[in-house]
Amino acid sequence: MDDNKLIYAIEERIGQPDLFTGRKEELSYFERWADEIPVKLSRSTALLSRRKKGKTALVERLYNIIYTKNGPLVPFYFEVKEGSKWIVDFALNFYASFISQYLGFKLRDVNLCRTIKSLDELNEIASKNGYKAVSDNIKLFKDALKDKDMVDTIWNNAQSAPHRIASVTGDYIVQIIDEFQFINSEIYWDMGRTRVANDLAGSYLSLAESKVAPMLVTGSWVSWLKNIIRGQLPGRFIETELNNLKEEEGLEAIYNYSIITGVPVSDDVALYLNKLVNSDPFYISAIIRSIYKDKDLTTVDGLIKTLDFELRRGSIYGTWMEYISRTLSTVNDKNAKKIVLFLSKNREKEWTRQEIIAKCNLPYDDREAENKLQMLLKGDLISEGSTSIRYKGMTDDIFYKVFRYKYEEEIDNFPLEKILDEEREKQLMEIESLQKEIKSLKGREKYYKGHILEYVLMKYLKFEQYKKENVMLKDKVYNPVQGAEFARYQEVKPYKVMLEGGREHEVDIWAKSYEEGKDLFIEVKSWERSISKSDTEKFVKTVEDMKTLGIKGYFIYYSLNGFEDDAKKYLNENGIMYADKKSWAIV
8 A cells, every 4th residue: 555645543653654664575465364354254363573573563554554445344453561450451441442443443533543532432422423333332341340340241341342343333343462472461350460360362262263353463472472372272363473574675674764764874784784684674773773872884893883782782682681581580590591592502403302401411301301491482582393392592693692692601601702702703704705795796786676776876865975076966877967966855765746647656766955946856777677768758758747747856767777779869859867877886
């Protein structure tokens, strides 16, 4: 869906909407999944990945897409937050959130989606607007609340409301429940909060099979949520894990974050950073937004120093320590740390319990080892293997470094200074290897797929060209237009325009100048073939239409692999500037 048309019914916590980068396949998958709910084909699904991988950003964007479509499917988003809660208070919050969002969708009221109204206010809104099924359901829930001791009845009325209202009204509802694993650890049966409802997830055993109100639950504690689903909700959920971005999406994210946050990143550092963090969106964001006082992402040395800060003191360190501290507090012994370090260091293969006992010299029998390993698995510090007795380390180089820096000196009495020297040497070797790979123009070009070339050019216009006094626009293009020159630009981003006949067009790059009439509009193609005359005819028509609308500026057609002769002739005849990798080099 066109982001310009998107209604942000709930505020997306990613911040600026443009920061949402990549995830095209995942978003497309869940859009199709949502579209199939009204034909009763979709099953409840669990989306799993550790914190800050992009789950919440994905489901919040999905919510806003569904809201914007304004079809038969009503979205409902609810986060199960950490912090102990009495089940009656939790049920009321869940129920009021649902009714508020349901009515907000029906009445096209964004404010109602973003606030939680009281039951009396919701009943008044529903009655006033003729939503009798909602009014009746609110009355039923208020009746249940009269006896606070009937906690089962209260919770049953709350959690079944989406299914019941959908069944009565003929609507379809998607229940997006974020951080679902906490439903078994943060909710208490009694007001004094002494009896945790550690099987509350199991109350969804029947509702998870609803075809009119299926569930999309997420979890940042992957193994914990898997255990809940497989133990208390067997066969009810399809499990899907959110992996890192694709390589090209990772590069796209680096350039996009750089442009939006105003943090310069050189092209070489972008490639190295993407490789070092394996296109992980959280690590990319953490390094670009790092508070390291000497952060410089235009040099290799600056990248390594920033990464080192993040691994030992920054937000990457802080996020992983949430997992590590929570888990190790329940398995508080040196041997548990030894297991994690051993498996992380040797993460290329699986290890049986007996092999782990022997390699780590553990004072455990098989049962004790299994208990320890299961605790570490639940805390997402290790991964499950292909059988019940096999385990493996997290396939995450960054996690290994964080854990190694923190604990190896304690475990093996190996000095931190030597550990740091080893890891920095490895990083430099990785970068050296990548440098050889991209040394030639041909080697570099393979990275400029999709929108990445656009970001490279946008970054140049945003951060670099104005610093180079001797660089002229006429030296970058063919067929330069009289008076055309680079300028200082307020912002650089894509430009969408509605042309005559209702035809919408997006120009890949709009560099908005501080000086009137000096904006740059650049169409960018990274195709493997050269641009043909028919391609240029479409662009010239678009330029003419934009000028008719009074849009002023300079127009450039950029093709990585050049233009056919008749295409060049046509652009020359029509006074259009054009460029390729020879005139406007990307290296």
